[in-house]
Structures are given as structure tokens and as C-alpha cells.
Amino acid sequence: MTDAGPVELVVNGTRHEVACDPDTPLLYVLRNDLGLVGAKFGCGLGLCGACNVLVDGHPTHSCDTPVWAVAGKQVTTVEGLGGHPLQGTFVEEQALQCGYCTSGMLVTAAALLEREPEVDDDGVRRALDGNLCRCGAHNRIVRAVLGARPCGR
Amino acid sequence: MSSPSLENNPRLDSWLTIEPGGRVLVRSGKVELGQGVLTALAQIVADELDVDLARVAMVAASTDASPDESYTAGSLSVQHSGGALRAVCAQVRALHLAAAAEALRVPAGSLSVADGEFVAPDGRRTSYWELTVPLDADVVPGSTPKGAGDHAVVGRSALRLDVPDKVAGRPRFIHDLQPAGLLHGRVVRPPSRGAVLLSVDESAAQRVPGVVAVVRDGSFLGVVAEREENALRALAALQAGCAWKEQDSLPPEHALADFLVSAPTEETVLSDTDTAAASAARSVRARFARPYLAHASIAPSCGLAVWEGGRLSVWSHSQGIYKLRTAICRLLELAPEDVVVQHVEGAGCYGHNAADDAAYDAVLLAPAVPGRPVRVVWTREDELSWGPLGPAMVVDIAVHLDDAGAVQRWQQDVWSNGHSHRPGPPGAPLLAATHVEAAVPNLPASDPPLQNGGGSGRNAVPLYDLPRQLVRTHRLQTMPLRTSALRALGAHLNVYAIESVVDELAVLAGEDPVGYRLGMLSDERARAVLTAAAERAGWGSDRGPDVGLGVGLARYKNRGAWCAVVAEVEAETSVRVRRLTIAVDVGLVVNPDGVVNQIEGGALQALSWTTKEQVRFDARTVTSRTWEDYPILTFSEVPPVDVVLLDRPAEASLGAGEASIGPTAAAIGNALYAATGLRVRTLPLTSANVVAAMDAG
Structure with a gap:
């Protein structure tokens, strides 16, 4: 057990100090210390994508990333997407049923569009293969991501 | 429309409150499970009252x-x-x-109503919000809801009320609640079924910072901590400190079908028009099987509870908050008035999952920390292995044909554990209640009666015109793994089996599978969905080598929605579904996009079950405990899904959540046959099962 010293991290552009063990999964710091509950616990093993956040722009499983590992980096959660076009197209396409996987889908897709603004249907599917949806909203999610490209649909 | 809900709750003001500020508060006892039902109910309210949908606020269900x-x-x-x-x-x-007519001194018939305002011909107006009308009366029979042509909000796609919060990451789920003083609980599940906790060394767990309590009662063991990560550390420390007595209790996984047909069972005859012994010129016999299936929701189950001043408050994503309260009160000998169960959304719910069990875990941990709320979140491993499972099943079909090849007699036998083990009755205790010192034994799961849709026998009675039929269920009297309701219940395998055999009969008769079905189908609405799906899918066109089209048809529960599916499958030894085309008739459609979403979601879940899913187990416990051991459908495997709604504005509305499950599974199996010439009757349609069918064939 390491010391519970203050850990520093930057989330959605704001610097925070949290008194916790540096090995604490980032997910629990976000949810329980910072009150940012958008990222969800799904499996704890980095296999479902529900906990995804962006670390320096890269989709990252916050459930198995210790908080010390994001020191000096920029963490972006769904709350920090701030009116991203994806949030509009997800509503237009009604691209969810229960919505538990939605935050992870949104941040993963935001990074994809940043990296590959002209991505096609197959590319969206490949990029989201690590994000599980159990309700069967997949095709709506793909349409919402394609619709949020700078070129639109 | 008659409704048991109304018969049990006739008072107007139990359902809604009209607020002077211009809002309508609606208290449905139904809960949001991710299916969008609260939006559909809000549409019905807005439509009947003539108010804007934005004025309707749906209150989450609560027992108080x-x-x-x-x-x-x-x-x-x-x-x-x-x-x-x-x-x-x-x-x-x-x-x-x-x-309003009295207040404005005009005849009621002269008033128009728009967004809650009653307007007289001379322009004077009043509104729901200004009038004070007592609603402390029972609904009287004969209140006439709007007719087919008068709907303004019903029948149009409405954006779901919960979606804006969910795309912004705002708290909506039980996992997101942050009540003051919240503590984090975790429960150690036994390493195998029936294991008994002999001793536990708590010292390592007690040394984890912020551990507030370790709770042990018999083989139930849990921990409560100030911080979530420390609750998980303490959980691991407790697991390491436990000594268990274990024993083998499960049947061999490779011989599951043999176990189901040889275990002691209770027989129920669902249909018997078998008036005389038949002398068959020819017969077709086939056995179908599916494994246990997991709910596999993306969120593990969660419960929250606090004991305060002799009263217990519980938050749960249960499907039945009143039944959960009954179960808690029975187990802990509490009075119902001392327990409140409040519904909070969880992730997608596809039947009786572990929501109630997680709530009871929290209830058992909470007394150790009176006044402080305890939240229990199950681990992914426990969610996949300890939640109630969709039962494994076997369906045997024997069809006798006459000289001309027409069906003379249809016999269907279904072997399965029961499909209902919901909390409430004494024989269906919450999971932790089977582990405590004064353990309550599980009775084998039961089946709902056929008039409620049946369980194992759901959709076991074919919808075709058959001269004679005998349909029976054989419900297991032993329950090695706990089973309960999973979306569509027995309809998944029953429809798969019936439609596979009907397909086989069409081939024997040398007829087209769609035409053959129409030849023995007098149900007009069934004919309509079948024809619509076939037309939309381009039925009959050649799709090239190793590609086939297959069809599946059912009326859910034989009394609900009609649904036909055409699947396009590419296959040699592995199965790839390339397209699903679906036609559905749910009567009057309330929210068209909501219905499409449910039909599409059901179809994709059925595709996942049918081609990929299987709960794995050894002699002692379930071994498929992560997404690696229990893979579900991924984006790259999801085909286009095309849904046609046959709107029937003059017909009663029917549910959409489960109708597409059986027909989708059946269409995939039949398309696999069309692509390969193989009838694969053991699910899932993995390469292993396809190759086994090839070897057997």
C-alpha cells in the first residue's frame, strides 16, 4: 500500500488535487472524488469501453489506469466534450437504448473524428469494436458518428 | 382497453397530479429499463390530455x-x-x-383544447393549470379515450426524455447517485455452487485503510469501506483469507442436453388436439438445444440501502420494486410500511437479472453502518456467473406427414428449467439469502402459465393451421444453476425449432419456404408481416455462392406482436449475418422510432445469442466470467437492420421489446441452411457446432 498523498491531475482543463493512493484507478477518482460520473464502470479489465476517457487525446480505459499515470497529462471526460457535434447527432439518431455505454462511445468516437475526420462506416465499426453495447444500438451509433464528421453524412 | 394496472389502482390522483405551474406529474408503476417506455407513456398522457409533451414529467416509481x-x-x-x-x-x-365550460359559461362542445388551454369561441380561455378539479375519485368505466384518427402525439416519433442527460454524462444511473455519507460495499461470492464458508481471516482486510465493517453471516461475507478502491482491495484480501468446503454439483457441460431430458421433470400439456392416433406415411423428427445464456448487461448490478431510525430505504434497478419490498420484508421480518424501495435506472435490463440480489446485498451490509447509505456494485465476474441465467433448453419436434406430404400431426416437447425465479415467493429467495446462516433454499424456477404467455412453453404452440397437435413442457425439478426470465423466455428456442422444421418441410415438399408457410397460415396479420418482410428483402433472388436467405415468423406469446424476419447469411463453417430485414405489427404504434429501436435491438441481441453466446461451466461453477470468456456481438459483426412497421391505428397497442427475438434466431438458422445445406440444431451457431452438424450429417 502506497501513501495516500495528494495526487495532481488535470481533467477537462481544470487542475485537481486528490487525497488518495496513487494506484487508485482513474475511474474512481473521476467518479467519486471529482463527481464526474459520465465514465462508467463496466468490467474493470479494460474489455468493454464503458469507462473510456481521453488521455492526451487517446481513448483510455480509466478502470485499469492508475491515477499516477495521468500526472502531467490532459484528461478529457464526456463532461468535457462541451457540445461536441457527436452529442447532437446521438440525440438526432436516438443512438442508444439504456445509455450506459454512451459516454465511452462518445469519447472514443470524438478521438476517432479528430484523428480521421473522413472515416467511413467500416472505419467507425473497427474503431468502436472495443466498446460493447448490449442493447443493439450499434447501427444508430455508427450513423451518429458518421453524421458528426465535418463533411456530414 | 382493460388494464389490470387500472383495476388494481383505480384512483385518478394515484396516477397524476396537475401542477399550477403548468406541469403534469405522472406516476407510472412501470420503470425505465433502457427501453424508452417512460417516453412512450408520456406521449400517451400528452395525447389524451392535449398538452405538449414537454409539460409531462415522469416520476420514477417508488413503493411510497x-x-x-x-x-x-x-x-x-x-x-x-x-x-x-x-x-x-x-x-x-x-x-x-x-x-372549463362552466367557468367560461359556454357549452363544453364549443371549447377547443390546445397545450392544456381550453378556448371558447369568443377567445376567452382557461387551462388545466388554472382550474381546480379534484381528482380524488376512482376512474369510472366508459371514459372514452381518443379514436384512431384523433392522435396528435401518439403515433409520431418522439425524442426520448432521458437521452439529453445520457449524452452529456449527467447522473441518471443508480451507479451515479452520490448521497451524503455514501459508503462502498462489496460481497465475496462463494468459489462454487453450494460452497460453505468454514473460516475467514479478516485481518488483512481490516488493515485496508477506510474499512468500516466486515460483515459475515454464515457463508455470506461482505465489506464496507469509505472509498471504492479500498472496498475492492478489502474484497480481494477477504477472498484470500477464506477457507471453503466445496463439492461438485453441476452436470457435465458437454452433455447438457442429455441432462435436461433425463432429469426429473413436471409435465404440462399446453395443447392437445391429438384426437386420434395417426398413421403417418412419413415423419420428420429433430432435436434442438440451446445453452444457458447470460444477461450480460454492460453495467454490473447495483444496489443502495440505508437503515435509519428503524426504517429501511432501498434504491434498486429492479423490474419489480413492490415484489422486491415483499421479498425483503419476508426475509427480514419487517413491516412493509418500514421499507421503501425506489427505482433508479440501471443499464439495459433484458429480464430478471441480479438487480434485486444486489439490492439485498446492500440491505444486509447497511445495518453495520446505521444512518449511512451503502452502495454495492457487483464485479463483472459475479455479474456474468452469479446472476440468474436464461435456462438451457431442449426442444424435440416430431411431425407426421400424409402421403401427399401435408402435415397430419405436430408434436413438440420442451425440456427446460423454469423461466421465472423472481423474488417474492418463499421459494425464490434473493441470492444472499441462500448464503446466510439461516439460509432459505431455492426451489426450482417455475413457469408462468400459458395464459400469461408461458415460460418454457412460450411460443411452443405453432401459429400454423395444423390438423392435430400435442405440445408439452417438461419443467426440471432440480436446478443446478439458478435460472429466470431472460428476454422472450422460451420463445427463442421454440421459434427457432418450429421455423427450422417448417423450413425442412418446405424443402421436402419442394416448395418455397415463404409460399409453404402461407399455405398453412390463416392468421391475416401473420401473413401480412411475412409477405412484407419477404418483399422488402427481395426474397427469391440469388445472392451468390455460400450466401443464403432464411425466414422466421412468430406472433410473440401467440397473443402479442407479429414479427417476420429475413436474414441473409454468408457461411461455410463460420456464420456471418450480412443483413436482417424485419416486418412487425404492434397494433397502434405510440412512438415509431421507439418501436424500431426495440425491434432492432431485440434482433441484434438474438443474433448475438444465436451465433456466439454460451455460458461455460465446470463441475462446480460458471467459468465464463469476463467478456473474453463470454463474448457478445461487436460493431464489426453487426449487419444492417431494416425494420418495416405495419401501422394499425385502429388496433390495440402491443409491446415491441421481445417480438423480434425468436424470428431473428430462426431466420439466421434457416439462412445458414440455405447457404450451406446444413441444419444446425444446437446453438450457438459457432464453427464448432457447424462442424459438428456437418460431421453428424
């Missing part, structure tokens, strides 16, 4: 405030709760219309 509408299950919410709200709102509107 909402009408008791039993479970949110069986695709019945729009029928039951929607039917009740329609009748209530029709009467509330009529009462207000009369009051």
Missing part, C-alpha cells in the same frame, strides 16, 4: 408513491400502464372540459 403495477416485464407496459393512463387521462380531460 406509485401505483403498484407489479413487474415491468413481458412487453406489457404500453398495454397495461399505457392503457391505464389512457383511461385516466381521458376522464381527467373530460372533468376539466366540464369545469
